[in-house]
Amino acid sequence: MNTQPTLTKDGQETGTTGPAQPSDGLKAGLKNRHLSMIAIGGVIGAGLFVGSGSGIAAAGPAILLSYALVGAMVVFVMRMLGEMAAARPSSGSFSAYADRALGRWAGFSIGWLYWFFWVVVLAVEATAGAKILESWVPAVPQWGWALIVMVVLTATNLGSVASYGEFEFWFAGIKVVAIGAFVVIGMLAVFGVLPGSDNPGAGFAHLTDSGGFFPMGAGAVLTGVLMVVFSFMGSEIVTLAAGESEDPQKAVTKATNSVIWRIGVFYLGSIFVVLTLLPWNDKSIVEKGSYVAALDSIGIAHAGQIMNVIVLTAVLSCLNSGLYTASRMAFSLGQRGDAPKAFAKVNKRGVPVAAILGSVVFGFVAVFFNYKWPDTVFAFLLNSSGAVALFVWLVICVTQLRMRGIILRESPEKLIVRMWLFPYLTWATIAMIVGVLGYMVYDGGSNRDQVVLSLLVAALVIAISLVRQRFGKADRPAEVSELV
Secondary structure, eight states, X not given: OOOOOEEOTTSOEXXXXXXXXXXXXOOOOXXXXXXXXXXXXXXXXXXXXXXXXXXXXXXXXGHHHHHHHHHHHHHHHHHHHHHHHHHSOOTTHHHHHHHHHTOHHHHHHHHHHHHHHHHHHHHHHHHHHHHHHHHHOTTSOHHHHHHHHHHHHHHHXXXXXXXXXXXXXXXXXXXXXXXXXXXXXXXXXXXXXXXXXXSOOOTTGGGTTTTOSOTTOTTHHHHHHHHHGGGGTTTTHHHHHGGGBSOHHHHHHHHHHHHXXXXXXXXXXXXXXXXXXXXXXXXXXXXXXXXXXXXXXXXOTTHHHHHHHHHHHHHHHHHHHHHHHHHHHHHHHHHTTSSOGXXXXXXXXXXXXXXXXXXXXXXXXXXXXXXXXXXXXXXXXXXXXXXXXXXXXXXXXXXXXXXXXXXXXXXXXXXXXXXXXXXXXXXXXXXXXXXXXXXXXXXXXHHHHHHHHHHHHHHHHHHHHHHXXXXXXXXXXXXXXXXX
């Protein structure tokens, strides 16, 4: 018979026998295989399949450097987040760490901004999935498919965290197998050793035979960075999910250590294959999509439909994870007194029902806006959440600068994952993120709109937080105040 756990100041359990359980009421329902696949699948979004063609058209082969720069930035951010999450696993992840290291206003603000980002993503991905499903079964209208997809995945998340983990395991598994097969088959075709391939097998010649490696100039690398940076969002999900796993520290450590090869294989590897199978300026890359064009060049029949199945899987995976992530952030905010108390309650299966339903309701509203006012209301929602990914990464960096000292002072034995070259590489990453935000403003157009509107929304959320604290409306629950 298990004993009741007692909690240390940082919310970790002591004095337990049997399997460890999260101290916040959630269940440790995610197995190690779930966490491994969530970590791998988290960096493979639908944007990789759908948006890479535009990046290639804008920068040519130099888009590889764009992916490498953003990939390095994500690796560094994940290393910093891994350091904090391995020491203090939490369903609130970076929001809870910002709360402790930077102040109540920081945890409140970045938590709600991150929640806002993911509920808008729910609408984007539900619409994208509905378009594919409507093309297969036109008898059901697009809005009907969006509703069906949202209802099914909501039911999955309401079932148990294990249900979410199982669905994500298979969704992510399909993506991983698909990209792995694409890279292997593509490389065989590149060197002309794939039986029955229609591709001429030009080796690496296409990297330079159409205007050189920098056909649009070296500055196009930065333009490419802006086009690919948001396809990496989601890699941090594993640190939220780790709080409901059997061994959070092991899961976070493994995910953090493997992020380099995941980005190298799935992003750089697959884009490299596309660029070596086809000249970068081949019109089919934009018209059909980079992966479909590459598969067509090999001679694989029905490449478009095959890719649609994979993209649909990526969309459903993103929806599934987006709803999970938004609900767990809402749950953590509720625990800290920064959201309605109902969000912090779990049912007998350890599921935060109110947090899930609250998140999905906003997602449904956003889907409605996307169909009713796509160019006005929904465009505002989309742009005002567009730069939040970069804000999150920036807050993670600044938080880690402070949390390192807190961890060393209070529980140095838990510092099992360390950021490389601290603090120099942390400051360099901060400079990289600020540089990307600055270039977005300089670049103008929709990029500038995203930064400006996201900053306005961030300022509003921060103002709300400060007002709540000023007028005493942000009292923290007693049992939580001891944990942060």
